[in-house]
Amino acid sequence: LLAFVAIAWSWLFLLLLVLFFEFWARIQYGSTFVLNPYNLQSIALAASMPLLLALGQTLVIIAGGIDLSVGFVMGLASVVMATVMQATAGLHPGLSLLVGIVAALLVSVVPGFISGTLIARLAIPAFIGTLGMYGVCRGVGFLTASGTTVPVNNSWLFQLGNAKILQVPVPVILTAIVVLVMHWVLREGRFGRYTYAIGGSKPAAIRAGINVPRHTVMLYMLSAFCAGIAGVVYTARFSAGAAQGGEPLLLDSIAAVVIGGASLFGGSGTIAGAVIGAFIIAVIQYGLVFIDVAPFWQFVAVGVVIIVSVLID
Numbered sequence: 001l002l003a004f005v006a007i008a009w010s011w012l013f014l015l016l017l018v019l020f021f022e023f024w025a026r027i028q029y030g031s032t033f034v035l036n037p038y039n040l041q042s043i044a045l046a047a048s049m050p051l052l053l054a055l056g057q058t059l060v061i062i063a064g065g066i067d068l069s070v071g072f073v074m075g076l077a078s079v080v081m082a083t084v085m086q087a088t089a090g091l092h093p094g095l096s097l098l099v100g101i102v103a104a105l106l107v108s109v110v111p112g113f114i115s116g117t118l119i120a121r122l123a124i125p126a127f128i129g130t131l132g133m134y135g136v137c138r139g140v141g142f143l144t145a146s147g148t149t150v151p152v153n154n155s156w157l158f159q160l161g162n163a164k165i166l167q168v169p170v171p172v173i174l175t176a177i178v179v180l181v182m183h184w185v186l187r188e189g190r191f192g193r194y195t196y197a198i199g200g201s202k203p204a205a206i207r208a209g210i211n212v213p214r215h216t217v218m219l220y221m222l223s224a225f226c227a228g229i230a231g232v233v234y235t236a237r238f239s240a241g242a243a244q245g246g247e248p249l250l251l252d253s254i255a256a257v258v259i260g261g262a263s264l265f266g267g268s269g270t271i272a273g274a275v276i277g278a279f280i281i282a283v284i285q286y287g288l289v290f291i292d293v294a295p296f297w298q299f300v301a302v303g304v305v306i307i308v309s310v311l312i313d
Contacts, residue, residue: 009309009312010259010260010261010273010276010277010280010309011276013280013305014276014279014280014283017280017283017284017287018033018034018283020287021033021034021283021287021290021291022034024290024291025290028291033287033290037167039286039290041167041168041169041172042286043279043282043283043286044168044169044172044282045169045171045172045237046282046285046286047175047278047279047281047282048169048171048172048174048175048233049074049171049230049233049234049246049249050249050252050253050256050278050281050282051175051179051256051274051275051278052175052178052226052227052229052230052233053070053071053074053226053227053230053246053249053250053252053253054252054253054254054256054257054260054274054277054278055178055179055182055226055271055274056070056182056222056223056224056225056226056227057070057223057226057253057254057256057257057274058182058186058257058260058262058269058270058271058273058274059182059185059186059195059219059222059223060126060219060220060223061199061254061257061258061262061263061264061266061269062186062195062196062199062262062266062267062268062269063195063198063199063215063216063219063266064198064199064202064265064266064267065119065126065216065219065220065266066126066127066130066254066264067115067126067130067220067223067224068127068130068131068133068134068250069111069115069130069131069133069134069137069224069227070223070224070226070227070230070246070249070250070253071134071227071246071247071248071249071250071253072134072137072138072141072243072244072246072247073108073111073112073133073137073224073227073228073231073246074108074227074228074230074231074234074245074246074249075137075138075141075231075241075242075243075244075245075246075247076107076108076111076137076140076141076144076231076243077104077105077107077108077227077228077230077231077232078104078141078231078232078234078235078241078242078243078245078246079141079144079145079150079241079242079243080103080104080107080144080231080241081100081101081103081104081231081232081235081241082100082145082149082150082151082152082235082240082241083144083145083150083241084099084100084103084104085097085099085100085152085154085157086150086152088100089153089154093154093155093156093157094156096154096156097154097156097157097160100152100157100235101232104228104231104232104235105225105228105229105232107228108224108225108227108228108231109221109224109225109228110224111133111136111137111224112220112221112222112223112224112225113217113220113221113224114133115129115130115133115220115224116216116217116218116219116220116221117217118132119216119220120212120213120214120216120217121213121217130220138243138247141243141244142243142244144243145241145242145243149240149241149242150240150241150242151239151240152235152239152240152241153239154239157235157236157239158236158239160236161233161235161236161237161238161239162236162237170236171233171236171237174229174233175233178226178229179271179275182226182271183271183272186270186271187270187271191215191218194210194215195215195219196267196268197210198210198212198215198216198266199266199267199268200266200267201267227246230246230249231245231246234246251302252278252281252302255277255281255302255305255306256274256277256278256280256281257269257273257274257277258277258306258309258310259273259276259277259280259281259305259306259309260272260273260274260275260276260277260278261273261277261309262274264310280305281302281305284298284301284302284305285298285302288301
């Protein structure tokens with residue numbers, strides 16, 4: 001029983017959270033919490049960007065590393081996309097959007113490549129290497145945006161961030177697609193097996209013939225690429241790029257991975273766990289606002305859940 005609880009506690013905790021807010025809504029307001037389409041859409045949107053960051057972070061943590069730069073990699077991708085779209089405003093809106101997305105994703109993998117090279121080739125600790133890249137991306141992002149937000153007036157961009165398909169927001173659909181791809185990469189391909197092997201025992205992985213330095217660089221590039229996708233979603237949702245847009249999401253991305261069952265010592269973790277972790281955080285944040293609790297308690301609640309999850313692990 002204890003082993004089952006240790007494995008499935010995040011799912012059970014999410015269920016208890018939903019039941020708690022549902023009972024509160026019915027008793028206090030005479031309405032429903034979980035069956036309200038607006039609530040479900042809001043929670044899914046709130047979970048989408050932290051989850052995109054958490055997807056790449058999951059693979060890095062499984063391999064025994066950590067990426068502290070994803071928040072500002074996301075911000076850098078956001079302002080680069082907005083700046084490029086401003087410069088190409090004279091083109092067709094769809095073409096301008098495509099050019100902006102390509103620029104954002106190309107720029108995002110550069111910090112990942114540098115971080116991975118520093119960690120894998122020069123033996124710099126992941127904490128220090130990605131913390132340094134955190135500062136670099138922060139500065140470059142603000143320099144690119146001239147210290148402010150970069151607005152974009154593009155109808156296709158607005159539709160990408162705010163339209164719905166069958167009542168499901170487009171950013172949620174995009175996030176779901178990335179989740180499925182990352183799940184396949186981790187569970188079905190050789191790349192995922194190598195990732196688990198490196199996190200379980202790096203010396204054993206080297207003896208097994210895995211090119212650990214090259215794989216490590218690829219992991220950090222993939223993490224940065226996911227942050228770039230989050231930057232695209234951010235720009236689409238708000239029709240503006242902001243260097244600081246991903247800063248508050250860094251903790252949430254790490255928390256989602258840890259709450260979802262990944263070990264900070266490496267070797268374990270799943271994409272499904274990261275999804276559950278992201279939704280737990282989103283339900284806590286939205287639910288506390290729903291029951292009219294001061295928003296600062298969100299930080300306390302998420303911090304407590306992180307500590308409890310590590311204790312259970």
